[in-house]
Amino acid sequence: MPRPYTKTLIPRPRSRFLKVRCPDCGNEQIIFSHSSIVVRCLVCGRNMAIPTGGRSEILGHIVRELE
Ligand SMILES: [Zn+2]
Numbered sequence: 609m610p611r612p613y614t615k616t617l618i619p620r621p622r623s624r625f626l627k628v629r630c631p632d633c634g635n636e637q638i639i640f641s642h643s644s645i646v647v648r649c650l651v652c653g654r655n656m657a658i659p660t661g662g663r664s665e666i667l668g669h670i671v672r673e674l675e
Pocket of ligand 1: 649650651652653654
């Protein structure tokens, strides 16, 4: 049996939340650096990050990293 998802989020090393700016519309949003799903811009729907099996490939401009 897989363990149920818990709400306690324990950060792993080198995983970050990134503030990324959409190159198309300039919207800035927070993206998890190791997201396992495609992250789209909330405004225009452009792909902002795609999963690669580890760290996401960020397709926008990383404004800054959040701890
Ligand atoms: Zn956008």
